[in-house]
């Protein structure tokens with residue numbers, strides 16, 4: 420088996436950068452839950468420890484471009500508390516707004532009710548719109564359904580940062596595999612007899628191909644399938660594939676003070692509208 424990877428590294432949307440000797444995750448950082456979670460099981464099997472790190476706690480340093488650093492007390496009051504309050508109020512908000520309402524309408528209503536103004540209002544709005552909907556539910560609040568939010572389930576055990584960064588977990592997955600980095604797949608030809616995969620560097624043949632590229636790559640038709648994949652493989656109709664969206668979380672690393680970084684390094688969160 421060979422793994423074809425377009426970039427010059429493994430990991431995709433997980434990426435641990437070395438920041439003056441401290442590991443900083445620019446992509447995935449949290450193991451979400453430790454009980455029953457295969458990611459946590461893998462970390463245990465490979466002796467990778469973790470540190471508790473919730474979305475709002477002392478591991479977070481926040482900065483509002485309009486007002487400067489945001490204290491942990493303000494984050495708890497104006498971000499974490501409204502987040503918990505919104506989740507508790509979601510049933511009532513559904514009853515008021517009716518079926519099919521967007522999460523954005525519910526956020527507007529909920530934040531209005533909090534009676535906040537200025538920076539605290541912006542932080543509460545950010546905590547809901549960006550730090551819950553866009554980050555965890557994968558799309559903008561105005562295109563996300565109030566009917567479906569908070570209907571998913573989580574592994575128990577809290578959120579954790581793997582020691583040394585997420586790359587350590589990814590490296591255990593890549594170990595022992597024949598990974599060819601810098602090989603972007605352009606075409607996949609297939610028939611009953613097998614597959615032929617043409618990349619930027621070579622042509623590979625095999626019995627099967629497992630395609631794990633992200634939704635955006637499929638939507639952009641960046642890989643040509645010959646013959647075209649049956650509609651049911653991607654979505655029932657092409658338009659349905661176009662309707663599926665991904666959110667745009669971005670991690671912005673930055674040194675908060677010119678002091679030596681400690682481990683685990685503190686991620687910086689920038690509140691930006």
Ligand SMILES: Cc1cc2nc3c(=O)[nH]c(=O)nc-3n(C[C@H](O)[C@H](O)[C@H](O)COP(=O)(O)OP(=O)(O)OC[C@H]3O[C@@H](n4cnc5c(N)ncnc54)[C@H](O)[C@@H]3O)c2cc1C
Pocket residue numbers: 423424425426429430431432433445446447448449450451602603604605631632633636641642668669670
């Ligand atoms: C900023 C950010 C924070 C996140 N935080 C968390 C978190 O804390 N916890 C968590 O569990 N998840 C988090 N996620 C989500 C997590 O990173 C993704 O769910 C996960 O990486 C998806 O894995 P994947 O293999 O499906 O896709 P990807 O990681 O995107 O990997 C797909 C790979 O396909 C390659 N590729 C694309 N096209 C081609 C081609 N034509 N030929 C060859 N290779 C190609 C890409 O280079 C990439 O390496 C976060 C994501 C982001 C962006």
